[in-house]
Amino acid sequence: MTAISSQAPTAAQGEPLVVLDHVEKWYGDLHVLQDINLSIKRGEVVVVIGPSGSGKSTLCRTINRLETIGSGTITLDGQALPQEGKALAGLRAEVGMVFQSFNLFAHKTILENVMLGPVKVRKSSKADAEKRATELLDRVGLAKHAPKYPSQLSGGQQQRVAIARALAMEPKVMLFDEPTSALDPEMIKEVLDVMVDLAKQGMTMVVVTHEMGFARTAADRVVFMADGQIVEEGTPEEFFTHAKSERARDFLGHILKH
Amino acid sequence: MDFLTNGHNAYLESFFYTLMLFLVSGVLSLVLGTILVACRVGPVAVLRVAGGWYVTIVRSTPLVVVFALFQFAAPMLGIRFGWVQIHIGTVDFTSFFAVAVVALTLYTSTFVCEALRSGINSVPLGQAEAARAIGLTFGGTMSQVILPQAFRASVPPLASVLIALIKNTSVAYIFGVGEAVAQMRIMTNNYASERVPIFLTFAAGYIVIVFVVSFFANHLEKHWRTA
Ligand SMILES: Nc1ncnc2c1ncn2[C@@H]1O[C@H](COP(=O)(O)OP(=O)(O)OP(=O)(O)O)[C@@H](O)[C@H]1O
Numbered sequence: 001m002t003a004i005s006s007q008a009p010t011a012a013q014g015e016p017l018v019v020l021d022h023v024e025k026w027y028g029d030l031h032v033l034q035d036i037n038l039s040i041k042r043g044e045v046v047v048v049i050g051p052s053g054s055g056k057s058t059l060c061r062t063i064n065r066l067e068t069i070g071s072g073t074i075t076l077d078g079q080a081l082p083q084e085g086k087a088l089a090g091l092r093a094e095v096g097m098v099f100q101s102f103n104l105f106a107h108k109t110i111l112e113n114v115m116l117g118p119v120k121v122r123k124s125s126k127a128d129a130e131k132r133a134t135e136l137l138d139r140v141g142l143a144k145h146a147p148k149y150p151s152q153l154s155g156g157q158q159q160r161v162a163i164a165r166a167l168a169m170e171p172k173v174m175l176f177d178e179p180t181s182a183l184d185p186e187m188i189k190e191v192l193d194v195m196v197d198l199a200k201q202g203m204t205m206v207v208v209t210h211e212m213g214f215a216r217t218a219a220d221r222v223v224f225m226a227d228g229q230i231v232e233e234g235t236p237e238e239f240f241t242h243a244k245s246e247r248a249r250d251f252l253g254h255i256l257k258h
Numbered sequence: 259m260d261f262l263t264n265g266h267n268a269y270l271e272s273f274f275y276t277l278m279l280f281l282v283s284g285v286l287s288l289v290l291g292t293i294l295v296a297c298r299v300g301p302v303a304v305l306r307v308a309g310g311w312y313v314t315i316v317r318s319t320p321l322v323v324v325f326a327l328f329q330f331a332a333p334m335l336g337i338r339f340g341w342v343q344i345h346i347g348t349v350d351f352t353s354f355f356a357v358a359v360v361a362l363t364l365y366t367s368t369f370v371c372e373a374l375r376s377g378i379n380s381v382p383l384g385q386a387e388a389a390r391a392i393g394l395t396f397g398g399t400m401s402q403v404i405l406p407q408a409f410r411a412s413v414p415p416l417a418s419v420l421i422a423l424i425k426n427t428s429v430a431y432i433f434g435v436g437e438a439v440a441q442m443r444i445m446t447n448n449y450a451s452e453r454v455p456i457f458l459t460f461a462a463g464y465i466v467i468v469f470v471v472s473f474f475a476n477h478l479e480k481h482w483r484t485a
């Protein structure tokens with residue numbers, strides 16, 4: 001199946017790519033993920049929204065196993081997530097992740113940040129990796145910053161580099177954990193624009209964000225979480241205009257006021 | 259200043275010996291310290307515990323005791339250095355030198371380990387997460403992302419460790435190693451009236467070596483600050 005999909009990626013469009021089945025997780029006494037069932041189709045863009053502490057980051061991080069789960073299963077492209085070691089590293093290479101705080105490698109230049117994964121994990125040649133990295137930096141509008149260090153860039157620029165770094169691995173799915181919430185308002189748009197482009201090109205995305213503009217333009221589905229549970233899900237239009245649950249309406253009332 | 263006119267060769271040779279003790283055990287301590295810290299922060303629980311015990315025990319033992327233990331215990335364990343026979347100019351490096359190097363390395367590596375560990379702890383957790391997220395293994399995460407940054411943060415404490423090592427080489431004199439302090443003892447016996455200048459001259463030798471090490475450390479720190 002993977003062989004066919006890599007030759008003709010559109011053929012598999014719409015099939016489940018990431019599936020969470022009865023996922024449970026505890027932090028001590030805290031039940032952070034409660035019976036999470038979520039199936040994300042290839043090419044689908046899912047926005048996860050919900051109050052602080054509801055488990056959105058935890059959910060996101062279980063998909064590339066930065067967090068382990070207590071019970072249940074998570075599969076990527078039909079394969080259960082490996083437990084650890086080389087196989088787990090291999091899985092993570094297939095899942096791109098963008099963090100709230102960018103986490104660019106501080107001791108490496110922008111270009112080296114984007115090249116590191118392809119060279120060390122994919123074993124690409126330096127020349128190929130550099131060519132590809134330059135293309136990706138160009139795509140996020142930062143090619144001329146290639147020789148700089150992360151600390152010399154603005155937050156918005158750093159986050160765009162972080163997206164390029166994740167894309168360099170040619171991931172099957174991209175996870176974004178509040179990618180714009182550490183940014184000054186004037187930089188939010190430049191990052192969201194890159195993400196909207198990515199969505200248009202058919203990337204499968206899971207995005208934790210409170211940016212409703214993004215959800216409305218790019219999301220296929222909105223998942224609302226509260227207290228470790230998925231309370232409701234639907235299209236952005238349905239969710240933002242006629243949320244079914246009291247919890248969701250209450251939450252929307254709060255964020256719309258601000 | 260008879261001791262200098264008659265003994266400047268002996269003076270220089272003894273410092274050459276001290277310098278070699280420092281360089282060889284310094285490099286080996288950096289290597290062993292890096293391995294130790296990888297054990298201490300690594301994913302294998304047995305190694306973490308073993309590394310922790312090693313560091314705690316060796317670091318709390320006075321260097322003289324480490325020397326004594328190693329010198330007496332090594333032959334019982336079948337560890338012998340009779341094969342070490344290196345001659346550079348008129349200076350001989352024999353089994354005494356090897357024993358001193360091993361004892362200094364076992365001791366200093368624990369301090370290197372702790373200096374590096376403080377450096378590793380100063381690297382934000384997000385760096386390791388980002389490294390794992392692009393598919394680097396534990397080894398790749400350490401070697402590509404954590405250790406290079408940890409080394410930078412560790413330069414000042416590592417410089418202190420190496421400076422301490424320079425002075426700790428003098429402990430070898432008790433065990434019959436012909437380094438600088440051993441030579442100083444010989445000279446203070448032979449030129450009793452010149453004791454103070456002898457002390458000062460030998461102190462100056464150590465100060466010069468420490469200066470060179472500090473110079474490199476400051477240089478590295480500046481160089482990396484811009485990056
Ligand atoms: N390592 C941890 N140990 C213990 N509790 C944790 C840990 N990480 C998160 N939690 C708790 O788990 C709950 C869910 O956290 P999570 O970060 O997933 O929430 P979130 O929905 O992303 O919130 P936010 O909007 O503030 O980012 C919170 O109550 C949090 O305090």
Ligand SMILES: [Mg+2]
Binds near residue numbers: 056057058177178
């Ligand atoms: Mg969060």
